[in-house]
Amino acid sequence: MSAALLQILLNGAASGGVYALVALGYTLIFSVLGVINFAQGALFSLGGYFTFLLMGGRIGVNGALPGWHLPVALPFWMALLLAAIGAGVVALLVERVAFAPLRRRGADPLLSLITSLGAGVVLVNLLQILMGAEGYAFPSGSAALAGLPEALFIGGARIRTVQVVLLLISALAVAALTLWLERSRTGQAMRAVAEDPTAARLMGINSGAIVRLAFLLSGMLAGLGGGLTGLSVSLAGPYFGISFGLKGLAVLVLGGLGSVPGAIAGGLLMGLAEALIPSEASGWRDALAFAVLFAVLVLRPSGLLGRRLMEKV
Amino acid sequence: MLRRGGLSGGPSDLLSARRRGSVRLAAAVAAAITALAVLGRSSDPASKPLPASVTVGAAIALTGNANLYGQDQRMGLALAQQWLSSTAQPRPMRLQLEDGASDEPSAIAAFNLLIRRGVIALIGPTLSQQAFAADPIAQRQGVPVVAPSNTAQGIPQIGSFISRVSAQSSVIAPLSLDEALERDPEISRVAVFFAQDDAYSTAETAIFQKALAQRGLTPVSVQRTQLADNDFQNPITAALQQKPQLVVISAQAVDGGNLIRQLRELGYRGQIVVGNGLNTPNIYPICQRWCDGVLIAQAYSPDLNTPINQTFRRLFQEANGNSTPGQITAQAWTAYQVLFEALQRLQERGGLDGVTLGEARRRLMQELLAGTYDTPLGPIHFRPDGEVVQGRFYVAVVTMEANGRDGRFRLVRSIDVNTAAGGPTP
Numbered sequence: 001m002s003a004a005l006l007q008i009l010l011n012g013a014a015s016g017g018v019y020a021l022v023a024l025g026y027t028l029i030f031s032v033l034g035v036i037n038f039a040q041g042a043l044f045s046l047g048g049y050f051t052f053l054l055m056g057g058r059i060g061v062n063g064a065l066p067g068w069h070l071p072v073a074l075p076f077w078m079a080l081l082l083a084a085i086g087a088g089v090v091a092l093l094v095e096r097v098a099f100a101p102l103r104r105r106g107a108d109p110l111l112s113l114i115t116s117l118g119a120g121v122v123l124v125n126l127l128q129i130l131m132g133a134e135g136y137a138f139p140s141g142s143a144a145l146a147g148l149p150e151a152l153f154i155g156g157a158r159i160r161t162v163q164v165v166l167l168l169i170s171a172l173a174v175a176a177l178t179l180w181l182e183r184s185r186t187g188q189a190m191r192a193v194a195e196d197p198t199a200a201r202l203m204g205i206n207s208g209a210i211v212r213l214a215f216l217l218s219g220m221l222a223g224l225g226g227g228l229t230g231l232s233v234s235l236a237g238p239y240f241g242i243s244f245g246l247k248g249l250a251v252l253v254l255g256g257l258g259s260v261p262g263a264i265a266g267g268l269l270m271g272l273a274e275a276l277i278p279s280e281a282s283g284w285r286d287a288l289a290f291a292v293l294f295a296v297l298v299l300r301p302s303g304l305l306g307r308r309l310m311e312k313v
Numbered sequence: 314m315l316r317r318g319g320l321s322g323g324p325s326d327l328l329s330a331r332r333r334g335s336v337r338l339a340a341a342v343a344a345a346i347t348a349l350a351v352l353g354r355s356s357d358p359a360s361k362p363l364p365a366s367v368t369v370g371a372a373i374a375l376t377g378n379a380n381l382y383g384q385d386q387r388m389g390l391a392l393a394q395q396w397l398s399s400t401a402q403p404r405p406m407r408l409q410l411e412d413g414a415s416d417e418p419s420a421i422a423a424f425n426l427l428i429r430r431g432v433i434a435l436i437g438p439t440l441s442q443q444a445f446a447a448d449p450i451a452q453r454q455g456v457p458v459v460a461p462s463n464t465a466q467g468i469p470q471i472g473s474f475i476s477r478v479s480a481q482s483s484v485i486a487p488l489s490l491d492e493a494l495e496r497d498p499e500i501s502r503v504a505v506f507f508a509q510d511d512a513y514s515t516a517e518t519a520i521f522q523k524a525l526a527q528r529g530l531t532p533v534s535v536q537r538t539q540l541a542d543n544d545f546q547n548p549i550t551a552a553l554q555q556k557p558q559l560v561v562i563s564a565q566a567v568d569g570g571n572l573i574r575q576l577r578e579l580g581y582r583g584q585i586v587v588g589n590g591l592n593t594p595n596i597y598p599i600c601q602r603w604c605d606g607v608l609i610a611q612a613y614s615p616d617l618n619t620p621i622n623q624t625f626r627r628l629f630q631e632a633n634g635n636s637t638p639g640q641i642t643a644q645a646w647t648a649y650q651v652l653f654e655a656l657q658r659l660q661e662r663g664g665l666d667g668v669t670l671g672e673a674r675r676r677l678m679q680e681l682l683a684g685t686y687d688t689p690l691g692p693i694h695f696r697p698d699g700e701v702v703q704g705r706f707y708v709a710v711v712t713m714e715a716n717g718r719d720g721r722f723r724l725v726r727s728i729d730v731n732t733a734a735g736g737p738t739p
Contacts, residue, residue, distance in 0.1 A: 134381050135566070135570065135599050279535070283539070
């Protein structure tokens with residue numbers, strides 16, 4: 001394999017891994033509730049900021065409390081884990097505020113698109129008020145990878161070590177989630193609710209608890225993605241998660257709504273499509289990525305690995 | 314329902330009735346427009362007498378992507394106000410801040426609002442891209458504008474009421490290239506990066522590339538990025554395949570800072586020259602220890618040993634701990650200072666007695682362009698078209714502290730552009 005091709009594959013895999021992580025968050029909620037949580041991008045940002053604060057980062061001059069910091073300075077890996085849990089808890093709050101009331105009233109699921117979008121906007125604005133609009137880099141972020149070289153050279157191609165770590169953790173998270181869904185009792189219950197909520201309820205599955213679990217896990221995935229991305233490329237303001245959220249949404253559709261393997265394949269394909277675009281055309285990068293999405297959907301409306309929906313008559 | 318019949322209801326009568334109706338409607342519309350024009354004129358603050366205390370409006374980016382620059386500018390304006398509050402003020406001058414955000418519609422809205430409130434002059438907006446949209450509004454209404462940070466080509470040429478204290482990139486940018494080439498005369502392979510969705514960065518890269526061509530260098534790689542980008546793996550690996558010895562970046566603080574960090578992480582060890590968008594201490598937390606050694610040409614140096622710069626530096630340090638001020642803060646101070654001094658000169662000569670606000674704005678613009686000013690940037694004056702004439706520029710190298718989070722722009726060269734003489738600063 002030529003070095004140039006290997007470089008493209010590495011570049012594509014590095015960004016595709018994060019897209020897959022975000023898309024998986026969408027997938028979990030979509031498969032259980034049949035709705036899309038538009039606050040996912042905001043939860044991604046939140047994960048990054050939580051990690052920053054837990055590592056002892058200080059709020060900048062434009063924030064509500066300039067210079068303020070938590071009285072702890074945790075190592076990156078512990079901060080990342082707690083930040084993911086924190087983002088998961090906020091996702092639960094989003095479920096309580098933006099989804100549960102509509103579900104109780106039997107409202108059209110489309111309405112939850114708007115309420116979740118509103119919840120996302122509120123979260124990002126809160127971040128901006130509290131933390132300011134400036135960019136942040138993790139304090140002693142490089143210590144997280146102490147002892148490792150800054151970049152790895154593989155067959156003439158180069159990739160930053162942090163991106164390899166990001167890709168490995170994304171793959172690990174995806175594999176763990178897949179295994180859990182396949183093997184564990186709760187995972188099977190979640191799949192049962194996704195398949196047929198009424199039948200699952202009749203079989204004694206607490207669908208309310210499953211919904212909350214799906215939100216917790218999807219929030220944790222977003223938080224994990226935000227924290228890892230923050231380590232890799234800093235936090236470029238409260239809105240930095242929104243673009244990842246949008247890309248994750250495209251990956252969700254590309255891979256097939258509600259399909260876990262589809263989210264992974266879609267993420268990698270999207271990353272690869274972006275990596276193939278030369279710099280001269282980089283202004284068209286998002287347009288071309290969405291053109292890939294469009295082309296796939298024209299050829300295969302259910303997405304890459306989505307199931308064809310059969311209408312029951 | 315049936316129409317009434319009879320002779321009077323014939324088609325010709327209907328036609329003339331319609332004509333009469335149209336004439337009446339036209340007359341009513343004309344009267345309404347005239348009334349609105351008269352009312353509008355009488356409510357236009359420009360037609361009213363100049364108040365005893367005048368207000369200068371500042372529309373700067375307090376929110377959005379350019380917020381980092383806006384906060385620096387707010388600090389510069391506040392310090393200038395603090396300094397000038399102790400001097401004699403024949404005509405008291407107040408400052409009114411308005412958030413011009415980081416986009417064109419917000420800058421236009423802020424300019425309109427401040428003009429309606431009757432400001433005598435405007436400072437802002439923060440970005441060149443915003444200036445091209447908002448300045449024509451001030452120009453049409455005859456309100457003087459002093460741009461504190463617009464460095465793109467063509468800003469003062471928007472109109473006779475537009476000026477700037479920020480020297481344009483074409484004057485400053487190439488100076489850092491000369492420093493890089495002096496440090497390593499063997500440089501022959503240059504890679505260029507620029508944010509293609511930013512008017513300022515695209516204008517600046519054109520200047521950089523022209524300057525490179527004048528020095529016999531053709532970029533081996535030109536990489537286009539976007540302001541919202543944060544992962545530069547693709548453009549960097551593409552550029553590094555060409556083995557550049559010098560990288561030239563035109564971007565803004567956050568994306569540019571990230572780009573520098575990732576360049577270094579991916580193994581680039583050559584020199585880096587950056588443009589004015591990274592001319593802020595706000596890059597330190599982004600690229601941290603990887604900022605070290607970056608070269609930048611500046612219109613301001615904290616090391617300039619003049620009384621006014623010492624005062625500026627002291628006030629800044631009192632307000633911000635031990636840090637040193639950056640160019641954007643110094644230019645904002647300067648914008649306020651030149652307006653203040655021009656206004657007081659005009660007042661002392663009686664040039665503001667018994668005039669309307671509109672006339673005062675016109676005279677203030679003339680006075681502004683006629684004066685010379687001793688500022689933290691050094692002595693400056695204006696060309697008749699509003700372009701700043703500044704005699705001395707600087708090249709600095711970013712020097713980071715051992716903790717990798719704090720740093721400073723260390724002066725390595727000052728250049729007197731009038732004599733074209735350059736050399737290491739004593």
